[in-house]
Structures are given as structure tokens and as C-alpha cells.
């Protein structure tokens with residue numbers, strides 16, 4: 001079976017500074033894939049290239065067998081950026097309606113998806129408020145709801161739980177696992193939190209624009225002979 005996402009020999013520089021160097025990765029359909037690494041490692045640049053927002057200098061990226069960037073495939077990608085791209089003067093509901101209108105959803109589907117996505121992130125009671133009155137965490141939650149709005153096959157979430165309280169964080173993770181297990185979604189999550197990375201099926205550790213190591217959390221612990229997952233990163237980094 002072809003992978004859902006394939007990154008081959010991808011490099012990217014910004015003003016001569018190499019930000020990604022010869023990155024290869026392959027993400028199976030229905031996999032929850034974690035990209036973990038310190039700030040500035042290149043995770044955001046990599047996911048932006050997968051979505052098609054940045055162009056690789058070299059190499060090739062395919063999503064669902066389609067070479068990126070490609071506009072049509074965006075119907076199948078839900079992307080949650082690190083900084084919220086919301087309309088502050090509109091309410092939460094109006095934001096959701098606006099983004100829903102960009103996709104092929106009829107009125108009924110639109111209504112159902114808005115109810116589902118806002119409920120998931122616990123924003124149902126705040127939908128009538130303007131986003132300018134939202135807290136940082138509420139904006140993150142609305143951004144996550146927007147990423148889910150068109151029921152995409154692929155979810156690409158850039159640090160989705162930063163600024164979100166532990167209880168809601170847990171329920172979001174449970175929902176990500178449900179989306180994967182029951183609906184077969186392919187999910188990429190970037191994080192620098194080890195406990196989140198350990199919940200992924202497969203993890204790639206990124207540093208200085210390279211994949212240091214990758215594998216399932218269990219494989220990585222075995223490979224580096226450590227009991228705790230956070231030690232993998234330390235050991236992989238000194239090799």
C-alpha cells in the first residue's frame with residue numbers, strides 16, 4: 001500500500017541557512033506520527049511543506065499520491081498552524097462557518113461539523129463570543145476545530161496542545177486516538193513534549209534540520225537501551 005505522505009530527500013534553506021537537510025519520511029495511512037524536536041529544529045517548516053505552504057528547494061513531497069503543492073488535495077488536509085489564523089472581529093461560530101464554506105459541505109453537513117468540532121474542543125458555549133474576547137487557549141481550541149471542519153483524511157497539527165489545560169489536553173488526545181482508530185485518519189503532530197510523543201505510533205526526532213532517529217516509541221527505547229522515552233532524545237543527540 002502506498003503511504004499517505006511521502007517526503008523524499010527534501011532540503012530547504014532560508015537566506016543560505018539550511019533549515020532542513022535531506023529529510024526522508026514515509027507515513028502510512030491511519031498512522032499517528034509524531035515529529036518531536038527542540039525549538040528551531042525545523043518541524044514547522046517541514047509540516048508547512050507537506051501542506052504545500054512552503055516549497056522545498058530539493059526533493060519531493062507526495063500527499064495521497066499527489067505531488068505537493070496541490071490545491072485540490074487541501075480538501076483532504078486539516079492543518080492547524082502554530083500561530084492562530086483567525087478573524088478576531090468575528091465570533092467563533094462565524095469563523096467556523098467561514099472555514100466550512102471553503103469546502104464542499106452542504107448546509108446540513110456544515111451545521112453538523114460545526115457542532116461536532118466545537119463540542120470536541122469544548123467551545124460550544126462560547127461560539128457566540130467574538131474571537132477578540134477569547135483567551136489564548138480558546139483560540140488554540142478554535143484553530144483545532146477549524147482543522148477538523150471538513151472531515152479531512154489527513155490532520156496536520158503543529159503543537160496542538162500548547163496553552164491548553166491538562167484535562168482538555170487529555171480529551172483532545174483521546175479524540176485524536178479515536179479519529180485514528182475508528183475513522184482511519186492519518187495524523188501528524190509536532191510537539192516538544194515527550195509524553196505526547198510517546199502516545200504516537202511512530203516518532204521522528206528532528207534536530208538541526210535532520211531526522212536524528214525514528215521508530216515506534218518501544219523500538220526507540222529498545223534501540224537506545226533506556227527505560228524512559230525522554231532519554232532516547234538525549235542518547236540519540238550525542239551519537
Ligand SMILES: Nc1ncnc2c1ncn2[C@@H]1O[C@H](COP(=O)(O)OP(=O)(O)OP(=O)(O)O)[C@@H](O)[C@H]1O
Nearest residue numbers: 014015019037038039040041042043044045046082
Ligand atoms: N520564513 C522564514 N525565513 C527565515 N527563516 C525561517 C523562516 N521560517 C523558519 N525559519 C528558520 O528556520 C528554522 C526552523 O524553524 P521552524 O519553525 O521550522 O522550527 P520548529 O522546529 O518548528 O521550532 P518551534 O518549535 O520553535 O516552532 C529556524 O531557525 C527559523 O528561524
